[in-house]
Amino acid sequence: MITPTRGVTAAFAVSALASLALLIVFVLGGQPQVEGVLLAFALGGLGTGIVVWAVWLLNAPIEIEERHPLASPEPEVDATENAADAEGVTRRGFLVKMLLGAGATLAAALAIPVLSLGPGPGRDLFRTAWSAGKRVVGEDGMPIRPADLTFGSVRTVFPDGAVGTPDAATLLLRIRPSDLQLDGTHASWAPDGAIGYSKICTHAGCPVGLYRAEDHALLCPCHQSTFDVLRGAVPIFGPAARPLPQLPMGLDGEGYLVALGDFPEPVGPAFWNLTHHDGTPGPPDGDAAGTAS
Amino acid sequence: MFRWFDERLGLAGFARNSLRKVFPDHPAFLLGEVALFCLVVLVATGVYLTLFYVPDATPVTYQGSYVPLQGQTVSRAYASTLELSFDVVAGLVMRQVHHWAALVFVAAIVVHQLRVFFTGAYRKPREINWLIGIGLLVFALAMGITGYSLPDDLLSGTGLRIIYSAVISIPFIGPWAAFLLFGGEFPTETIISRLFVFHIMLLPALLLGMVAVHLGVLWRQKHTQFPGPLATEHNVVGKSFWPTQVFKSSGLLLLTAAVLGLMGGLIQINPVWSYGPFDATRVSAPSQPDWYVGWLDGSLRLFPPIEFTLLGVTIPSPFIPGILLPGIAFGIMTLWPFIESWVTGDHREHHLLDRPRDAPLRTAIGAAALTVFIVLTLSAGNDVAAIILHVPVEATTNLLRIGVLVLPIVVGFVTFRICRELQRRERRDRAGAGPAPRAVRLVRTEDGGFEESEV
Numbered sequence: 001m002i003t004p005t006r007g008v009t010a011a012f013a014v015s016a017l018a019s020l021a022l023l024i025v026f027v028l029g030g031q032p033q034v035e036g037v038l039l040a041f042a043l044g045g046l047g048t049g050i051v052v053w054a055v056w057l058l059n060a061p062i063e064i065e066e067r068h069p070l071a072s073p074e075p076e077v078d079a080t081e082n083a084a085d086a087e088g089v090t091r092r093g094f095l096v097k098m099l100l101g102a103g104a105t106l107a108a109a110l111a112i113p114v115l116s117l118g119p120g121p122g123r124d125l126f127r128t129a130w131s132a133g134k135r136v137v138g139e140d141g142m143p144i145r146p147a148d149l150t151f152g153s154v155r156t157v158f159p160d161g162a163v164g165t166p167d168a169a170t171l172l173l174r175i176r177p178s179d180l181q182l183d184g185t186h187a188s189w190a191p192d193g194a195i196g197y198s199k200i201c202t203h204a205g206c207p208v209g210l211y212r213a214e215d216h217a218l219l220c221p222c223h224q225s226t227f228d229v230l231r232g233a234v235p236i237f238g239p240a241a242r243p244l245p246q247l248p249m250g251l252d253g254e255g256y257l258v259a260l261g262d263f264p265e266p267v268g269p270a271f272w273n274l275t276h277h278d279g280t281p282g283p284p285d286g287d288a289a290g291t292a293s
Numbered sequence: 294m295f296r297w298f299d300e301r302l303g304l305a306g307f308a309r310n311s312l313r314k315v316f317p318d319h320p321a322f323l324l325g326e327v328a329l330f331c332l333v334v335l336v337a338t339g340v341y342l343t344l345f346y347v348p349d350a351t352p353v354t355y356q357g358s359y360v361p362l363q364g365q366t367v368s369r370a371y372a373s374t375l376e377l378s379f380d381v382v383a384g385l386v387m388r389q390v391h392h393w394a395a396l397v398f399v400a401a402i403v404v405h406q407l408r409v410f411f412t413g414a415y416r417k418p419r420e421i422n423w424l425i426g427i428g429l430l431v432f433a434l435a436m437g438i439t440g441y442s443l444p445d446d447l448l449s450g451t452g453l454r455i456i457y458s459a460v461i462s463i464p465f466i467g468p469w470a471a472f473l474l475f476g477g478e479f480p481t482e483t484i485i486s487r488l489f490v491f492h493i494m495l496l497p498a499l500l501l502g503m504v505a506v507h508l509g510v511l512w513r514q515k516h517t518q519f520p521g522p523l524a525t526e527h528n529v530v531g532k533s534f535w536p537t538q539v540f541k542s543s544g545l546l547l548l549t550a551a552v553l554g555l556m557g558g559l560i561q562i563n564p565v566w567s568y569g570p571f572d573a574t575r576v577s578a579p580s581q582p583d584w585y586v587g588w589l590d591g592s593l594r595l596f597p598p599i600e601f602t603l604l605g606v607t608i609p610s611p612f613i614p615g616i617l618l619p620g621i622a623f624g625i626m627t628l629w630p631f632i633e634s635w636v637t638g639d640h641r642e643h644h645l646l647d648r649p650r651d652a653p654l655r656t657a658i659g660a661a662a663l664t665v666f667i668v669l670t671l672s673a674g675n676d677v678a679a680i681i682l683h684v685p686v687e688a689t690t691n692l693l694r695i696g697v698l699v700l701p702i703v704v705g706f707v708t709f710r711i712c713r714e715l716q717r718r719e720r721r722d723r724a725g726a727g728p729a730p731r732a733v734r735l736v737r738t739e740d741g742g743f744e745e746s747e748v
Contacts, residue, residue: 030382032389036558039386040551047547054540065315065529067515067644070418118476118483121468125461125478156574166480166573199574204458204593204611205479206451209576221578222455223594224676224686237687239593241600241610269458270600270609271468 004056008049015045126266129162130247136172136196136257139163143256146192149174154211154218156199159259167267169199170247171208171218172257173229179216181231189248194257196247197233200268201225203240218244242270316538317518317531321412324405326542330549331398332504338391339493345377345384346370348489350445350482359566367445367570370485374444375566390557395440397553399433399585406430410629410659412646414517416639420630422514425507427627432500434585439492441583444563445485450571451580454479455593459616462609480573519646526644526735579676589619591672595694622662641736650719653712661705668697 018041025034072080089096135143137160144157149172157172158165177193189195197218201208206222216229217236225240227233233244245267248260266274299305316322349369355362357372358379367375377384406426409415415423438456442449457479460471476483515529523530532538568577582590596614600607625632633655634640649656671678672693679686733745 026382030386032385033558035383035386036389036555039390039554039558042551043547043554044551047544047549047551049544050540050547051544054537054544058537058540060532060537062523062530063313063315063533064523065313065515067527067529070514070642114473117473118481119472121472121478124472125468164572164574167478169574203598204455204615206454207574207576210578221576221580221676222451223590224690225598235598238690239596239598239610239614241598269461269611270607271461272464272606272609273468274607274609275602275605 004052008053008057011045011049011052013045015042015049018042018045125268125271127262128267129159129165129168130170130259130262131159132259132261133252134162134259135160135252136170136247136249136259137163144172144194145255146174146194146251146257147255149194151176151193152213157196167200169207170196171199171211171244172196173211175216175229179230186232186246189246189250189260191249191251191257194249195229196249196257197227197229197244198247198263198267199244201240202235202242202244202267203238203269205269208244312533312535314512314515314534315529315531316534317516317524317529319519321408322516323545324401324408326545327549328398328401328405329504330546331394331401331553332500333546334394334550334553335391335398336497336501338387338394339497341383341387342377342391343493345373345381346443346489347373348443348486349373350485362566362569365570368485370443370445371565371570374446378566386554386557388557389560389562390553391440392562393556393560394553395437396562396584397549399430399437402426402430402433403585407659407663411649411656412517412519413643413652413655414646415630416643417630417634418514418642419510419517422507422510423630424627425503425510427623429500429503429507431623432496432503436492436496436500437583437585439488439496441563442488443485443492444565445571446563446565447568447571447575447577448563448565448580450480450573451576452582452586453484454573455590455611459611462612463616464606464608464612467609480571515644517644517646519648520734524645526642526737529644579674579680581673581677584670587670587673588666589615589669591669591675591693592618594675595669595672595690595697597694626662645734650712650715653709653716656712657705657709660708661701664701664704665697668693668700672697 018038022035022038022042025031025038071077136157137143138155138157141160141163143160149155151174154171154173157170159168162168173195175190175193175195177187177190180187180190180193180195182190197208199207199209201220201222203220203223203225206220208218208220208225208227210219210221211217212219218227218229218233219225220238220240223239225238226236227240227244228236232246235241235243242265245263245265247263249257250260252258295305295308347369351369352366353369353372355365355367355372355375357363357376359375362375374388378388379385409423409426438452442453457471457475460474461467463470472478474484474487475481476487516531518524518529518531521530569575581587592614593611596610598610599613600610602608647655672690675689675693676686678689682689735743736746738744
């Protein structure tokens with residue numbers, strides 16, 4: 001017959017056996033699944049035994065405890081307030097103010113070392129490693145001619161000497177020039193249909209890692225922002241509100257792709273001083289982000 | 294032995310009262326305990342992991358026992374995560390139990406908070422513990438996010454990238470705050486060691502300190518209880534702390550640990566070796582965060598592409614859905630006890646709990662808010678849903694956009710009507726039964742007398 005006492009005994013015995021087995025498994029080098037199951041039996045046996053013990057064997061009666069009012073009686077509250085009103089404190093208002101003022105000054109001084117946690121943003125957010133004359137290279141560091149790219153393909157490129165630099169990561173695609181719908185300047189930045197867009201999403205900064213060839217759309221896998229490659233990477237779906245900046249590119253004497261300058265707008269997610277007061281992009285001091293023309 | 298301590302501390306009276314303290318017996322009151330016990334498991338497994346994990350982003354060549362990554366350049370943090378997973382006895386189980394315990398920890402906190410909300414347990418005098426509870430939730434989320442990022446794998450790096458973008462979007466202080474937090478423009482090597490300091494020192498100290506205060510206030514104020522034959526506003530009905538409550542809680546601790554052990558052993562979680570090491574120029578698709586961040590990610594996914602300039606200040610697109618709206622939601626949640634008592638004019642003490650139907654408007658508002666949370670959480674999987682349903686991601690996104698606006702209103706309205714209907718039936722049944730034993734609630738008036746009110 002199953003009695004609570006026997007149940008508790010059995011549960012504790014199961015626990016002890018499982019713990020013994022666990023010890024052996026650990027000595028032999030361990031095995032994750034077996035460890036998990038044995039842990040469950042070792043801990044679960046103990047837990048089950050204790051709960052059965054509590055429910056069937058303790059026989060504790062239901063008890064009623066009085067709840068006393070939390071608030072103290074009025075006289076006691078008054079007395080405490082009086083005790084707190086120490087005359088030497090309350091009548092020295094000026095000294096209290098001085099004390100607080102000195103404390104605040106100390107706090108201000110101690111806040112300055114917090115600035116050692118990082119450099120100021122300066123113009124880091126407005127520039128990347130791209131500059132006029134930098135060759136466009138693949139992740140292998142090799143320069144690229146437009147003819148090396150098949151139409152409808154996409155690869156990640158960097159400035160020569162800065163492979164792997166996150167904010168300079170650029171998506172290089174090749175589109176038939178007749179398909180591109182760009183204005184004069186932007187069209188001239190795409191020699192032989194080779195066109196480069198910043199790989200950093202203008203929404204939350206994820207790498208725009210997916211390319212849908214049938215409608216020439218770049219997709220960000222984080223929040224599904226979608227950009228139209230043919231129309232200057234304008235956002236066509238999702239939460240991104242700005243186009244991916246286009247890299248000004250041309251060809252050097254050997255026919256390799258080179259940058260004509262840095263991206264004309266800051267890459268990646270927006271921040272409060274992204275634009276001038278007149279709405280044009282660029283750093284707040286009016287120093288253009290460095291488009292060579 | 295007790296005598297030895299008593300001679301030095303004089304504890305006999307306090308100890309006797311404590312052992313006799315009465316705890317109401319209701320399964321809903323175990324939710325907070327489950328959260329507490331998850332925290333115990335988290336500390337235990339976390340200490341073990343800390344002994345092997347190296348918070349260092351310096352690149353090294355991986356030469357451990359996981360063959361597919363041998364010879365690859367990875368950070369020391371990532372390499373040490375692989376090492377403790379594959380080469381340390383019990384390391385993988387400890388890591389997986391730790392991660393599962395974190396997910397269950399936050400879940401238990403949220404469900405505990407829902408119980409407190411829908412039963413009105415936060416009313417006077419328990420507003421203090423409501424506020425501490427909100428703080429605990431915030432710290433638990435911060436613990437989850439900082440811990441999630443420590444392995445320095447591709448998925449968690451993407452999560453950090455989004456957090457950086459959200460911080461940088463805050464008007465005026467954003468870029469400075471992000472640069473100070475991360476030690477420069479994303480990605481930085483210092484962030485890993487900083488997250489480590491937050492995750493194993495600052496946040497646990499705050500979290501454990503607040504747990505102690507939370508329990509201290511509970512001890513002082515005594516537990517709430519559901520209305521029952523014996524229960525009134527002026528007593529606590531249940532079993533004494535010793536032995537019943539101690540036995541049950543110990544059993545629950547062990548059973549919680551057992552379930553987490555089973556999950557950690559059998560259900561794979563966060564296999565960082567298959568995501569690969571972090572590389573700021575790569576991303577995996579689809580990428581989903583841990584469940585408790587889903588509502589924030591979903592909010593970012595659903596929000597329309599709104600980015601505008603206000604008085605010369607650019608308001609970045611992640612700011613409203615990622616910072617402003619969550620901030621307002623947390624603000625309202627934090628102030629809720631005070632908002633409710635201000636609206637209802639009810640400033641009395643409450644030790645008897647409401648059933649959800651007893652406060653239809655509160656229940657309806659809570660259900661609507663919960664619906665927003667659930668739809669946003671589901672929205673973090675809009676891409677996965679699109680793959681499963683074979684529809685474009687635009688379709689699932691637009692459907693969820695409509696859902697997050699319409700469903701809360703519908704759910705709130707229906708909830709309100711259900712509460713009212715349940716109240717109506719209860720009144721009818723009581724009337725049909727004739728002069729049944731009349732249940733009244735005695736309310737103490739300010740001048741010390743008593744008045745009756747309907748239960």
